[in-house]
Amino acid sequence: MYAYIDGKLTFKNPAYVVVEAGGIGYHINISLNTYSALADAERCKLYTWLHVKEDAHTLYGFADEGERRLFLHLISVSGIGPNTGRMILSSITPVEIQTAIVQADLPLIQRIKGLGAKTAQRLVLELQDKLKKEGSDSLISMPQHNTVKDEALSALVMLGFAKQTAEKTIDQILKVTEGTLSVEQLIKQALKNL
Numbered sequence: 001m002y003a004y005i006d007g008k009l010t011f012k013n014p015a016y017v018v019v020e021a022g023g024i025g026y027h028i029n030i031s032l033n034t035y036s037a038l039a040d041a042e043r044c045k046l047y048t049w050l051h052v053k054e055d056a057h058t059l060y061g062f063a064d065e066g067e068r069r070l071f072l073h074l075i076s077v078s079g080i081g082p083n084t085g086r087m088i089l090s091s092i093t094p095v096e097i098q099t100a101i102v103q104a105d106l107p108l109i110q111r112i113k114g115l116g117a118k119t120a121q122r123l124v125l126e127l128q129d130k131l132k133k134e135g136s137d138s139l140i141s142m143p144q145h146n147t148v149k150d151e152a153l154s155a156l157v158m159l160g161f162a163k164q165t166a167e168k169t170i171d172q173i174l175k176v177t178e179g180t181l182s183v184e185q186l187i188k189q190a191l192k193n194l
Contacts, residue, residue: 002059006045012038017061019044028061029082031089037063051082060086070094077126079119088112101127133162149174152186161194169193 005028007021014035018025028046030038038044046061047068060082062068067089074085074097088097091112100108101124109120134157149170156166169190173181181189 001050002048004045004047005059005061007043009038009041009044017044017046019046019061026059028059029086030061031067031086032091033067033089033093034061034063049082058082062089067094070098073127073130074123077119077123079122084114087114098131102131104128133157148179148181148183148186151183152190155183155187156190156194166190166194 005019005021005026007019007026009017010020010025011018012035014030014032016027016029017035017038018027020026028048030046034046046063047065048062049060049068049071051058051060060071062071071082071085071089074080074088075082080088092100092108096108099105104124106117106120106124109115109123110117115123152170153163153167156170157163170186173186173189173193177189
């Protein structure tokens with residue numbers, strides 16, 4: 001529902017912040033990673049996810065799009081809810097979490113408070129292939145001014161194609177067409193070749 005909230009940071013502690021945007025103060029739960037990233041900022045932009053339950057609507061905020069994406073992967077695993085996902089992101093950095101899952105580093109994952117052996121194994125089993133497919137740079141925020149190639153590659157990865165395969169296909173098409181295609185044309189051509 002909310003992609004991000006950009007506004008004045010009126011209150012901050014390690015568990016949550018209050019961001020004022022448009023005259024409304026949003027209570028947003030954050031991880032320690034996001035808390036560190038905010039430092040002494042007076043304004044901030046947090047990428048958000050809204051958790052809707054019968055008795056509450058809870059906003060979770062992240063310093064960047066990559067952290068939010070990892071959080072959504074984590075909570076997709078059975079037995080891991082938003083608070084556990086936030087605990088995982090507070091324990092070690094998102095890059096360390098992704099590396100631990102991809103490399104099946106169960107001892108590191110189990111050191112995170114609240115995660116036992118079975119949950120750690122389930123995390124690796126359910127997320128290892130997804131995170132490998134996205135590539136090691138998936139936690140880096142997308143640049144604001146994407147090239148045609150970047151936008152087409154991003155779209156193909158979101159459609160479920162492996163990043164390396166999609167990138168190779170796009171490069172071949174761009175070589176032949178000498179980069180004269182629009183994003184839509186490039187995606188359509190790539191879909192025919194994949």
